[in-house]
Amino acid sequence: MPMKKSLLLVALLGTSLLAGAHEYSSGELHIAHPWSREMPPVAPTAAAYFVVHNQGQQADRLLSVQTPLAGKAEMHEHVHADGTMKMQQVQSVEVPAGGEVKFAPMAYHVMLFDLARQMKDGERFPLTLRFERAGEVEVExxxxxxxxVEETSHH
Known part of the structure; x- marks a missing residue:
């Protein structure tokens, strides 16, 4: 009996872990686990993160982002300048052939301004990514x- 219970527990945990992961593809691009941290209701902005894997032989470029949740969505990066870390807007982000780009805290990220409201833990919102070659990809x-938790990539 203990073996059956263990197998059942593993099966249930595996299913719940898979339900939490969400991934999207368009052509040779694969977008893994778009997420945003829950912010206090009074926070004026939020940020979104994801990883773009390019499995193709040609580079692509992320040109813009948009969501109905925010009046404005911009791509930003953190850079070291004069001994301090600062955030600056970027107009596009290159996704190298056979490579990936991580949108993560303290790296590239999507800033969301003029929010209708702050989203809560467990909620989802749409985000449209517009690529030069792959076109528009809507993710949740x-x-x-x-x-x-940092996931092991199988790509």
Whole structure:
């Protein structure tokens, strides 16, 4: 009996872990686990994160992002300048052939301004990514209290 219970527990946990992961593809691009951290209701902005894998032989470029949740969505990066870390807007992000680009805290990220409201843990919102070659890809961003555990990539 203990073996059957263990197998059942593994099966149930595996299913719940898969339900939490969400991935999207367009052509040679694969977008893994778009997420946003839950922010206090009075926070003026939020940020979204994801990883773009390019499995193709040609580079692509992320040109813009948009969501009905925000009046404005911009791509930003963190850079070291004069001994301090600062955030600056970027107009596009290159996704190298056979490579990936991580949108993560303290790296590239999507800033959301003029929010209709702050989303809560467990909610999702749409985010449209517009690529030069792959076109538009709509993803669902999962709002979480904590960042996701670093996942082992199988790509």
């Amino acid at each position: 961003v999962a709002v979480q209290k904590q960042p996701p």
